[in-house]
Amino acid sequence: MFGIDTKGVYAIAPTPFLPDGAVDWESIDSMCDFYLESGVDGLTILGILGEAPKLQPEESVGIVKRVLARFDKPVVVGVSAPGFAAMRALAGESMAAGAAGVMITPPAAMRTDDQIIGYYAQSVAQIGSDVPFVLQDHPLVTTVQMSPGVIRRIVTENPSCVMLKHEDWPGLEKMSTLRAWEAKGEMRHISILCGNGGLFLDFEMERGADGAMTGYAFPDMLVDLVKKHFAGDNEGMHALFDAHLPFLRYEHQSGIGLAVRKYVLSRRGAIKHADLRVPGPKMSATTKAEVDGLLARLAKIDPRAAF
Numbered sequence: 001m002f003g004i005d006t007k008g009v010y011a012i013a014p015t016p017f018l019p020d021g022a023v024d025w026e027s028i029d030s031m032c033d034f035y036l037e038s039g040v041d042g043l044t045i046l047g048i049l050g051e052a053p054k055l056q057p058e059e060s061v062g063i064v065k066r067v068l069a070r071f072d073k074p075v076v077v078g079v080s081a082p083g084f085a086a087m088r089a090l091a092g093e094s095m096a097a098g099a100a101g102v103m104i105t106p107p108a109a110m111r112t113d114d115q116i117i118g119y120y121a122q123s124v125a126q127i128g129s130d131v132p133f134v135l136q137d138h139p140l141v142t143t144v145q146m147s148p149g150v151i152r153r154i155v156t157e158n159p160s161c162v163m164l165k166h167e168d169w170p171g172l173e174k175m176s177t178l179r180a181w182e183a184k185g186e187m188r189h190i191s192i193l194c195g196n197g198g199l200f201l202d203f204e205m206e207r208g209a210d211g212a213m214t215g216y217a218f219p220d221m222l223v224d225l226v227k228k229h230f231a232g233d234n235e236g237m238h239a240l241f242d243a244h245l246p247f248l249r250y251e252h253q254s255g256i257g258l259a260v261r262k263y264v265l266s267r268r269g270a271i272k273h274a275d276l277r278v279p280g281p282k283m284s285a286t287t288k289a290e291v292d293g294l295l296a297r298l299a300k301i302d303p304r305a306a307f
Contacts, residue, residue: 002074002100003132004162006191007230008041009222010076012215014262015050015063016271021278023059025066027271032070034270038220041211042074043067044103044134046090048141049215049258052078054277057086061093074100076134076213082107084126091127101132103165106144113150120154120161129160134213138167138195148177152187165213167195172207179208197252198222202241205229217251217264218244218304243301247294256281260291267307 013035016027035043045067046052046060055063064077077094079102081087091102104123110116120135127133135154137146146168155161168174181187193213194204201212202225211226221244228237251260259281262274274283283291299306 002042002076002162004188004190006041006074006163006193007210007226009039009211009219009226010042010044010074010193010213011035011038011040011219011222012047012049012195012213013043013045013067014215014258014265014271015046015052015055015277017051017273017275017277019273019275021275023055023063024271024273025062027273028063028066029070030272031265031270032067034265034268035219036071036073039223040073040219042076042100043071044076044078044213046078047103047215048078048105048138049261050078051258051277051280052080057089060090064090064094064099065097068098076101076103078103078105079127080105080107080136084122087123088126091131095131101134101162102127103134103136105136105138105142106146108143110144113147113153116144116146116150117153117157120158124158124160129158132160132162133158134163134165135161136165136167136195137171138165140167140169140196148174148181151178152181155187155190161190163191163193165195166192166204166209169196169200172200172203175204175207175209197248197257198225199248199252201225202229202234202238205237206234215261216248217261217268218247218302220304221302240302244298247298247305250291250294256283256287259283260287263288263291264295 016024018024077099079091195214198216212222266274295305
């Protein structure tokens, strides 16, 4: 179930496109099957790396309905938009279609604590206080800085906030602060799933994270990593993480990272094409060679990279 006690891995799914830029509806089906076979606990669609700003409203709704028809685990829908009308419409359509909740990212214009807190109060008023939502804290992309105190106020003042998507960097101390407040009864408990491509996931788990909500091209590895932690095998967790770290780092590059991720997902059979909808970067022959080299190195340790 999706809520304040959610644990595990929610994969951030890309949006598959055909080479001509049209939505690749068939690849949405194969992508859902791939994530189910990978063992993820849920899926998050139309996030920042789902190229949501490039979609028309009717495409977004169509993608939501297609995913929900195929994926039989909880689905969270990113509904962030420049205006509340679009947010309200997509949230309403998504929840009516069977989504478990929505994810809300603050717009870059938010600069003061009161602006950020007010924005979330207004968002809840627009989508309805009965809609569970994920608070996304991703300052490297949004430039919006949320202190632990701001997060606590949003959580306290909005009972429908059930999860923090933690993507601050550096952010380990922030997580420790939030969990310490929970332990003291100074903040109600919420689920914390971590993003940033999983780049700090091993230490984040030890700091109190409940799992991952990110888009790494090997979601099955993230599933294994989280399971190792909850089984008490932190040494094995770190070893698995260390094996993947060179590729994690490469895939996390700004801009080209999504192209790399789609390239690997296409090679793994999750989607048919690696194309991004324009505007978007394309991998050069040199980049592909570097990625293939990294995969070959990883395959010596983890056979999942041998394809």
